[in-house]
Structures are given as structure tokens and as C-alpha cells.
Amino acid sequence: xxxxxxxxxxxxxxxxxxxxxxxxxxxxxxxxxxxxxxxxxxxxxxxxxxxxxxxxxxxxxxxxxxxxxxxxxxxxxxxxxxxxxxxxxxxxxxxxxxxxxxxxxxxxxxxxxxxxxxxxxxxxxxxxxxxxxxxxxxxxxxxxxxxxxxxxxxxxxxxxxxxxxxxxxxxxxxxxxxxxxxxxxxxxxxxxxxxxxxxxxxxxxxxxxxxxxxxxxxxxxxxxxxxxxxxxxxxxxxxxxxxxxxxxxxxxxxxxxxxxxxxxxxxxxxxxxxxxxxxxxxxxxxxxxxxxxxxxxxxxxxxxxxxxxxxxxxxxxxxxxxxxxxxxxxxxxxxxxxxxxxxxxxxxxxxxxxxxxxxxxxxxxxxxxxxxxxxxxxxxxxxxxxxxxxxxxx
Ligand code: PLP
Numbered sequence: 001x002x003x004x005x006x007x008x009x010x011x012x013x014x015x016x017x018x019x020x021x022x023x024x025x026x027x028x029x030x031x032x033x034x035x036x037x038x039x040x041x042x043x044x045x046x047x048x049x050x051x052x053x054x055x056x057x058x059x060x061x062x063x064x065x066x067x068x069x070x071x072x073x074x075x076x077x078x079x080x081x082x083x084x085x086x087x088x089x090x091x092x093x094x095x096x097x098x099x100x101x102x103x104x105x106x107x108x109x110x111x112x113x114x115x116x117x118x119x120x121x122x123x124x125x126x127x128x129x130x131x132x133x134x135x136x137x138x139x140x141x142x143x144x145x146x147x148x149x150x151x152x153x154x155x156x157x158x159x160x161x162x163x164x165x166x167x168x169x170x171x172x173x174x175x176x177x178x179x180x181x182x183x184x185x186x187x188x189x190x191x192x193x194x195x196x197x198x199x200x201x202x203x204x205x206x207x208x209x210x211x212x213x214x215x216x217x218x219x220x221x222x223x224x225x226x227x228x229x230x231x232x233x234x235x236x237x238x239x240x241x242x243x244x245x246x247x248x249x250x251x252x253x254x255x256x257x258x259x260x261x262x263x264x265x266x267x268x269x270x271x272x273x274x275x276x277x278x279x280x281x282x283x284x285x286x287x288x289x290x291x292x293x294x295x296x297x298x299x300x301x302x303x304x305x306x307x308x309x310x311x312x313x314x315x316x317x318x319x320x321x322x323x324x325x326x327x328x329x330x331x332x333x334x335x336x337x338x339x340x341x342x343x344x345x346x347x348x349x350x351x352x353x354x355x356x357x358x359x360x361x362x363x364x365x366x367x368x369x370x371x372x373x374x375x376x377x378x379x380x381x382x383x384x385x386x387x388x389x390x391x392x393x394x
């Protein structure tokens with residue numbers, strides 16, 4: 001089979017073979033339920049607790065602050081629903097402050113919690129780069145009424161446009177007003193520091209499949225002492241925060257993957273930057289191409305995203321796919337639907353351009369030859385698509 005040039009690492013990454021190797025015994029020989037008191041269960045429990053200790057070290061938090069979940073989506077849901085439901089139980093109203101440019105796991109959850117009457121939502125305005133400014137957050141915090149439990153949720157780095165948010169500053173602002181601060185760090189993991197003490201966040205979400213770990217496992221960091229209503233009721237797993245039998249192999253795999261990601265971080269990020277910069281410089285030299293999101297310094301090291309004059313993203317992605325290049329028009333969950341990107345619309349792009357977005361995200365195995373081939377293919381595809389439009393009089 002012809003090798004596919006995979007440039008969609010923001011959608012998912014292949015599981016590192018060392019991670020697969022670490023997980024394998026927990027599917028077979030070490031199959032115990034960590035909640036069982038006997039020796040078979042204790043072996044599984046010990047693996048879960050070793051994984052928790054590794055992750056706590058990498059996040060610079062304590063073990064009790066690490067909660068295992070099934071994905072980034074679940075962690076995001078917990079961050080919004082947990083404190084708001086706990087407030088509802090005390091008879092208090094919630095107030096969520098977030099943006100339409102967040103992943104749907106956050107923005108749709110906020111909308112649903114509001115529709116259920118449990119909280120009000122104040123939507124943050126983002127700038128042209130997709131950034132939440134301290135001024136925008138201050139204005140939103142002004143809307144919080146006395147007695148409301150406020151939760152601010154701003155992602156660390158945007159999945160569609162790669163913009164990195166000023167998390168430390170925003171979290172500090174939220175805390176000055178007594179609000180809780182959550183960050184969705186799903187895209188940032190394996191590229192930016194996840195030191196929760198330094199970031200000053202109360203809650204943080206991760207998903208293993210974005211950093212060469214397995215799909216179907218996530219992490220939710222919850223600062224000690226914060227009240228949260230359990231997402232699922234049932235057993236007492238995860239300090240009573242999240243019921244359900246532990247997925248031991250995947251938990252072991254997530255810890256291994258994050259450990260690997262931070263053990264060679266500087267070299268890998270350098271590699272990403274070299275490829276990404278070649279990609280950005282090459283694409284911007286093509287006619288009618290525009291970078292979306294922040295400039296090189298303000299975006300994820302592996303992330304390049306563009307819009308194009310006179311181009312429909314689906315046609316472009318098809319051309320790339322036929323030529324063995326896997327890219328994306330933005331969030332993987334939305335691929336296939338011809339709706340304009342909500343992220344770009346919220347950043348002020350007109351619908352015409354928001355329908356032309358291309359996201360290319362590099363990974364460990366990519367090379368400069370991959371980038372050269374992609375740039376040549378892209379140049380040809382843009383020319384052909386525009387020629388067809390001219391011929392059709394569109
Ligand atoms: N948050 C962001 C920023 C994401 O990019 C994604 C996945 O694309 C998610 C949350 C959801 O993570 P998961 O796929 O683990 O549910």
C-alpha cells in the first residue's frame with residue numbers, strides 16, 4: 001500500500017508501539033479488577049496507582065487530583081456539569097463563561113446546562129486570532145451575579161486554528177472574582193507545559209489519543225477541595241468522583257504515552273516547528289492563501305491552518321486524499337458536514353472563507369519530504385479547483 005502522508009495529528013495520533021507493549025499484559029495475564037481485594041485485583045490496582053503517580057508527577061499535582069475518564073469529551077463534561085450540579089444541589093445557580101470557539105464538548109455542554117435552567121452562560125468574544133483577551137474575560141466576569149457559582153472554561157490551545165490562550169493570566173483573573181477555571185488541554189498535551197500549579201487552573205482535561213496513547217481514555221484534573229457532583233453514580237472508584245470499573249490497560253497506556261511525550265519534548269517540538277514553519281511559509285506563498293489563528297509564535301508547534309479564496313474545503317480535501325495526503329477541514333467530528341466552521345465564524349471570518357478551511361497538523365513520523373510533496377500537491381489542487389469554478393462560471 002502507498003504510504004499515506006498523515007497530517008491530521010490534531011484529530012488523532014497512532015499509538016506508540018512502546019505504549020502498546022506496556023498495555024498488552026493488562027489485557028491478558030494481569031486482567032484483575034482493581035477494586036477486588038485479592039491478589040489478582042491488587043496487581044491491577046497497583047498498575048492503576050502507578051499510572052496515577054506518573055501522571056500526577058507530569059502535571060505537578062497530587063495523586064488524589066487525577067481522575068481517570070473515558071475521553072476528553074467526558075472530562076470537559078465533568079468540568080462544566082460537576083460544579084454546576086453541586087451548586088444546584090445546594091440551591092445555588094451556576095454561571096458558565098466560555099466561547100463558541102471551544103470544542104463542542106464544552107460549548108454544547110454549556111448550552112445544554114443552560115437549557116436545563118441550571119446555569120446562565122456568558123459567551124466570550126474572541127479576537128481575529130481566536131484568542132480570549134483579559135479584557136473580554138473581565139467584561140464577562142462583570143456579568144456574574146452575587147451568589148452564582150461561576151465556572152470559566154477556556155481551552156489551552158484551539159483544535160481548529162492552533163491558537164494558544166494566555167491561560168495563566170485568564171485563570172488569575174477568574175480567581176480574583178471567585179470563579180473556577182477549567183482548561184481543555186486536549187490539544188496542548190505533548191506540546192506545552194501541563195504544570196497545573198504554574199498554570200493556576202482548577203480543572204484540566206486530557207485525552208490520551210492526542211499524544212500517541214490509546215483512544216478511549218482521558219484524564220480530568222480536579223484541584224483538591226473543589227466540590228463536584230459525581231458524573232456517574234455507582235461504585236466508589238476515583239475517590240467517588242467517577243464510578244465504573246477502571247480500564248486498566250488504557251490507563252497504563254495513557255501514563256506511558258504522556259511520560260514518553262514529555263521525556264523528549266524539546267527535540268520533538270523542534271521537529272514539529274521545522275515542518276510546520278516550512279508548511280506555513282510554503283502555503284502562504286500560494287495565491288489566495290491566508291493563515292488562520294495566531295502567528296507562528298502564538299500557536300501550537302505542530303499546527304498549521306489556512307483559508308483560501310475561491311475554494312471549497314471538501315473539494316480540496318478530496319484532492320489531497322486522492323493523492324495520499326490526510327488533512328482536515330477543522331474539527332474531526334465535523335468533517336463531512338458542509339457547515340462553515342463555527343470557530344472561524346466566531347473569529348469574524350465571513351461564511352465564504354469559513355467554508356474553505358484546511359488544517360494540517362504534523363507529527364513525529366513526518367519529514368521535510370512529506371511537506372514538499374504536500375505543498376506541490378496543494379498548489380496543483382488549488383489551481384485545478386479554481387479552473388473548474390471558472391469553467392462553471394461560479
Ligand atoms: N477537546 C478538544 C480541544 C479536542 O480537540 C477534542 C478532540 O478532538 C476533544 C476535546 C474531545 O476528546 P475525545 O476525542 O477524547 O473525546
